[in-house]
Amino acid sequence: MNSLILNAATRLLVALMLLFSVYMLLRGHNEPGGGFIGGLIAAIGFALYAMAHGTAAARRALRFDPAAISVVGLGIALLAGLSAALAGDALFTGQWWFAGAIDGEKGLPISTVLLFDIGVYLVVVGAALTIALALEDET
Amino acid sequence: MSWLLSLPIVLPFAMAILAFLFRANGRSGRWLSIGGSVLLLAAAVGLMIAVLQRGVIAAQMGGWPAPFGITLVADLLSAVMVVITAIIGLAVAIYALADIDARREALGYHVLFQVLLAGVSGAFLTGDLFNLYVWFEVMLIASFGLLVLGGDKEQLDGGIKYVALNLVSTAMFLSGIGMLYGLTGTLNMADLHLAVRDVENTGLLTVIAVLFIVAFGVKAAVFPLFFWLPASYHTPPVAISAIFAGLLTKVGVYALIRMFTMVFTQDIGYTHGLLLAIAVLTMITGVLGAAAQNEFRKILSFHIVSQIGYMVLGLALYTPLALVGAVFYLVHHIIVKANLFLVSGIAKRLTGSFNLAAVGGLYKSSPLLAVLFLVPAFSLAGFPPLSGFWAKFLLVKASLDIGAYLVAGTALLVGILTVFSMTKIWAEVFWKPHPEDVAPALRLVERGNLTALLVPVTGLAVMTVMIGFFPEPFIGFAERAAAQLLDPTGYVTAVLGASP
Amino acid sequence: METVLAPLVGILVAASVYLMLARNLIRFLFGLVLLSNAANLTIFIAGGLTPAMPPLVPEGLARPAEVVANALPQALVLTAIVIGFGLLAFALVLVYRGYRVLGTLDSDAMRFAEPDEIAPDTSRSEGRVP
Numbered sequence: 001m002n003s004l005i006l007n008a009a010t011r012l013l014v015a016l017m018l019l020f021s022v023y024m025l026l027r028g029h030n031e032p033g034g035g036f037i038g039g040l041i042a043a044i045g046f047a048l049y050a051m052a053h054g055t056a057a058a059r060r061a062l063r064f065d066p067a068a069i070s071v072v073g074l075g076i077a078l079l080a081g082l083s084a085a086l087a088g089d090a091l092f093t094g095q096w097w098f099a100g101a102i103d104g105e106k107g108l109p110i111s112t113v114l115l116f117d118i119g120v121y122l123v124v125v126g127a128a129l130t131i132a133l134a135l136e137d138e139t
Numbered sequence: 140m141s142w143l144l145s146l147p148i149v150l151p152f153a154m155a156i157l158a159f160l161f162r163a164n165g166r167s168g169r170w171l172s173i174g175g176s177v178l179l180l181a182a183a184v185g186l187m188i189a190v191l192q193r194g195v196i197a198a199q200m201g202g203w204p205a206p207f208g209i210t211l212v213a214d215l216l217s218a219v220m221v222v223i224t225a226i227i228g229l230a231v232a233i234y235a236l237a238d239i240d241a242r243r244e245a246l247g248y249h250v251l252f253q254v255l256l257a258g259v260s261g262a263f264l265t266g267d268l269f270n271l272y273v274w275f276e277v278m279l280i281a282s283f284g285l286l287v288l289g290g291d292k293e294q295l296d297g298g299i300k301y302v303a304l305n306l307v308s309t310a311m312f313l314s315g316i317g318m319l320y321g322l323t324g325t326l327n328m329a330d331l332h333l334a335v336r337d338v339e340n341t342g343l344l345t346v347i348a349v350l351f352i353v354a355f356g357v358k359a360a361v362f363p364l365f366f367w368l369p370a371s372y373h374t375p376p377v378a379i380s381a382i383f384a385g386l387l388t389k390v391g392v393y394a395l396i397r398m399f400t401m402v403f404t405q406d407i408g409y410t411h412g413l414l415l416a417i418a419v420l421t422m423i424t425g426v427l428g429a430a431a432q433n434e435f436r437k438i439l440s441f442h443i444v445s446q447i448g449y450m451v452l453g454l455a456l457y458t459p460l461a462l463v464g465a466v467f468y469l470v471h472h473i474i475v476k477a478n479l480f481l482v483s484g485i486a487k488r489l490t491g492s493f494n495l496a497a498v499g500g501l502y503k504s505s506p507l508l509a510v511l512f513l514v515p516a517f518s519l520a521g522f523p524p525l526s527g528f529w530a531k532f533l534l535v536k537a538s539l540d541i542g543a544y545l546v547a548g549t550a551l552l553v554g555i556l557t558v559f560s561m562t563k564i565w566a567e568v569f570w571k572p573h574p575e576d577v578a579p580a581l582r583l584v585e586r587g588n589l590t591a592l593l594v595p596v597t598g599l600a601v602m603t604v605m606i607g608f609f610p611e612p613f614i615g616f617a618e619r620a621a622a623q624l625l626d627p628t629g630y631v632t633a634v635l636g637a638s639p
Numbered sequence: 640m641e642t643v644l645a646p647l648v649g650i651l652v653a654a655s656v657y658l659m660l661a662r663n664l665i666r667f668l669f670g671l672v673l674l675s676n677a678a679n680l681t682i683f684i685a686g687g688l689t690p691a692m693p694p695l696v697p698e699g700l701a702r703p704a705e706v707v708a709n710a711l712p713q714a715l716v717l718t719a720i721v722i723g724f725g726l727l728a729f730a731l732v733l734v735y736r737g738y739r740v741l742g743t744l745d746s747d748a749m750r751f752a753e754p755d756e757i758a759p760d761t762s763r764s765e766g767r768v769p
Contacts, residue, residue: 031695036721042700064454067159068159071159071160074156078149078153084201085141090200090202091141091142091196092200092201093143094201127725131728134732135731138739272719273718276726283729290736290740293751295736295737295740296750297752298733299734300749302733303671305665306675306730309723309726310671310675310677313675313676313679314677314681317681317682318681320685321684321686321687324687326715370752557749
């Protein structure tokens with residue numbers, strides 16, 4: 001699509017959407033949000049970019065093959081789930097570390113749950129874009 | 140425990156990821172595929188040993204206690220299904236060395252194949268109804284991909300019908316899950332077993348049961364919901380047809396057996412009576428459909444339908460002996476049917492066609508292949524002393540025991556008609572001379588390919604003969620599995636802890 | 640609220656059956672979309688509709704402060720929507736590919752896998768011989 005308005009707006013919107021998708025991903029554990037919804041927002045951002053500048057440009061902007069992104073995401077999610085076994089828990093049990101925790105201060109919580117969510121995020125971005133770009137290519 | 144139960148699911152997924160990452164690297168995918176199947180077999184055997192020693196085992200994913208979290212459970216039936224999945228997976232992975240071309244490998248055949256195995260194992264091992272739905276979908280999406288991989292005309296045509304009908308069945312399954320949850324408040328199968336006893340509105344429960352019969356009936360390809368199967372199974376490459384023929388419909392049968400022994404037992408007269416009618420009609424239509432076909436794989440496809448009827452029959456009669464027969468039949472059928480599809484692929488490769496009119500002469504030129512065809516073919520028809528004889532014998536005996544003479548007669552008649560189909564293939568493909576007077580011999584196939592083609596076929600044929608000659612341990616095993624199905628107390632205790 | 644939504648499920652299913660009976664595959668797909676939405680809605684209604692807070696535990700408490708909604712049906716519906724979305728996207732791409740390759744959207748005209756004639760069909764064997 002060759003539209004000046006869309007082209008100009010896309011530059012701003014895509015950056016905003018990607019930022020917002022990461023925000024959604026990170027707030028997901030305790031509040032509404034999460035990897036799936038974040039991934040969809042990011043995928044919409046790239047789909048918009050593909051609409052404005054063509055799929056070739058979108059693939060360049062993505063840098064990696066979308067299918068590869070989703071498979072890597074699946075691998076990350078799988079590893080996050082399996083890592084519970086290292087701590088001796090049942091598989092897919094969330095593991096938590098509190099980085100820099102001192103008395104009375106919780107520190108920065110880091111968990112395999114977040115890792116799993118990042119995996120989900122990548123799976124969703126990859127899968128949605130694989131389909132969207134393939135359909136866009138055909139027309 | 141947790142590891143033992145999740146390895147058969149995690150391993151194929153890991154292999155799928157590796158196969159994808161190395162997909163650019165030419166032939167590494169196929170070795171990953173074979174290696175993955177070997178590891179899966181090892182994991183499945185480990186699981187089987189554990190189940191044999193300790194009875195039903197269960198694990199809670201994420202450490203959430205039973206009715207709330209996702210539970211993986213293995214009783215004898217689940218364990219044997221996972222083992223057989225791994226065996227067929229290995230056989231097909233070896234066969235695929237010679238059968239899947241480089242183009243399909245580059246398109247991701249090995250990735251989809253491993254995802255399919257993961258989905259099938261997951262469906263066998265899960266103890267949660269919604270999770271079963273998820274594994275069904277994993278399996279379906281992989282099978283969709285495999286079915287249309289390469290994108291030939293016939294493949295797309297068959298694929299559209301396959302996808303359409305399976306998606307409708309998925310929606311039915313989902314509605315059934317929703318209503319069952321609304322009625323009982325739980326989706327954990329063990330918990331459901333207890334919860335359905337307290338349901339007052341048993342009429343609604345029966346309606347839901349029928350919804351599940353339709354949903355699983357489409358997956359299992361029973362009458363009158365089987366039309367997607369003969370429309371699609373003969374279109375992809377043989378290796379893909381074989382794994383579909385061996386495993387996919389049987390997941391539907393497994394789900395039927397699981398649900399209708401564990402949950403829907405409140406109105407056996409109606410639900411199992413319905414299943415009995417379905418089973419008989421499935422047997423008859425399948426075998427008659429096969430008699431009308433003149434294409435090797437289409438005949439075999441219709442026979443899948445007819446054989447599914449026998450397994451559902453075992454469930455529908457719902458006596459201990461009939462369930463023994465159903466379990467035995469399930470295992471025997473997977474081996475035999477996958478093997479027949481693999482043989483059809485070799486015959487096609489030698490003679491150039493699946494069309495019975497255009498081929499011939501294989502008995503003279505490759506007697507080894509003729510023997511390898513006869514073993515599974517006669518086993519399918521139920522000749523002693525092959526595995527199919529014992530499977531049919533158990534089912535017929537079970538129906539005679541409860542005085543269902545008509546059913547027993549139908550089962551025997553369908554057996555005879557199966558012989559007719561098999562002799563038709565035998566006469567056309569092997570006995571009559573080739574119409575163009577060529578003598579296709581096995582040695583014409585390139586050496587490496589020949590090994591890849593013959594090893595799985597021979598291995599599966601040997602298994603059929605073994606089960607046939609030494610049926611006692613297998614029947615004994617099926618008896619124990621059926622006893623667990625009829626009395627799920629052990630299952631419930633393993634999942635929920637001490638039984639209330 | 641259930642009494643309003645339950646007939647809605649019925650209407651959705653009726654509409655989807657009507658659409659799915661059409662020979663045109665695009666109509667069939669639309670019917671499928673409606674059917675999967677009806678199934679999702681069924682789960683949602685079956686979980687019980689209550690005006691309640693989201694099931695989140697506030698900071699510092701061990702359990703939710705007030706009555707919360709049942710989270711399970713929502714999780715199930717979300718999963719079902721995601722899976723349904725994936726499958727329908729696949730089906731759409733498949734039908735589109737089918738249209739490009741087979742040249743038709745009429746399910747009656749799709750007889751490539753099951754041709755009517757029984758005559759020997761030599762064209763199929765091409766390209767499969769190694």
